[in-house]
Amino acid sequence: MSRRAAPPAPPLHEALPELRPGQSVALLQELHILTREGRLNQDTRRKLKQVYHLFQLIEPLLREQAEGGHAPVLADHGAGKSYLGFILYDLFFRPLGRGSIYGIETRAELVERSAALAERLGFGGMHFLHMSAAESADASGLPERIDMVTALHACDTATDDAIAFALRKRARALALVPCCQAEVAACLRQHKALQLARTPLAELWRHPLHTREIGSQLTNVLRCLYLEAQGYQVTVTELVGWEHSLKNELILARHTGQRKRSAQQRLEALLDEFGLRAALGHRFGVAPAAEGVAEPTTAAEPR
Known part of the structure; x- marks a missing residue:
């Protein structure tokens, strides 16, 4: 058969x-x-x-x-x-x-x-x-x-x-x-004692683990503000679920040509607030503070 x-x-x-x-x-x-x-x-x-x-x-x-x-x-x-x-x-x-x-x-x-x-x-x-x-x-x-x-x-x-x-x-x-953003965290770590003496906000990065996390978060916030200031519409979302990867923040930017002055102002304010203007201002197109003018260490009051 x-x-x-x-x-x-x-x-x-x-x-x-x-x-x-x-x-x-x-x-x-x-x-x-x-x-x-x-x-x-x-x-x-x-x-x-x-x-x-x-x-x-x-x-x-x-x-x-x-x-x-x-x-x-x-x-x-x-x-x-x-x-x-x-x-x-x-x-x-x-x-x-x-x-x-x-x-x-x-x-x-x-x-x-x-x-x-x-x-x-x-x-x-x-x-x-x-x-x-x-x-x-x-x-x-x-x-x-x-x-x-x-x-x-x-x-x-x-x-x-x-x-x-x-x-x-x-x-x-x-x-x-x-x-793995390390640059901002290194700057925060370098001036941690001074910032703790000046502002309670420094408690956010007092411990080493928090320093790394705040540094990473702040880096991406600065990047988004910089793109908005340069004429991009920015969206931040998750790439995949937390169970797959801890590095899953996806920044999407689309050029509109509409530069946001408010984004530029907030970018500069954050750099000043965290004492980062001198070290990182050039990366975001921000001029260093004028000679003899101290960078502020507390957030400006909303207008």
């Missing part, structure tokens, strides 16, 4: 409804979201959910850049293995049929690996540069105008370098997920 042949396996996109139509299976395997056998386990399902969540937050900004047949140009700072860049290219740029992504990374081996992967996948609009975010603003290998700037978990001041790059390139949108 002859046995019936087993029915052919359904296409992977049908077998795994989590995948989007046309999504590159090879890329998902390279990113270790899919196993080599094309399967998802509990951990990789969660990872794929995070990928889609990130894309859903960024996609509306990309759509705006692509209006009128424009070919959007995106720069991804601190690209690492270019996880974000590859996902954005696969889900948006490749179906769109135009536009390009520039991955900027300081580790040469990751740049070479990403370039090789893009070539294998046929992602011709992806380019990779071996340099820092600070160096990229004047680099010859980048277009004069960049439409969107991303920085996913760019460490410490690299996020600020990405913002400076975006302003230099007149970027129309930014998506930033800051990471």
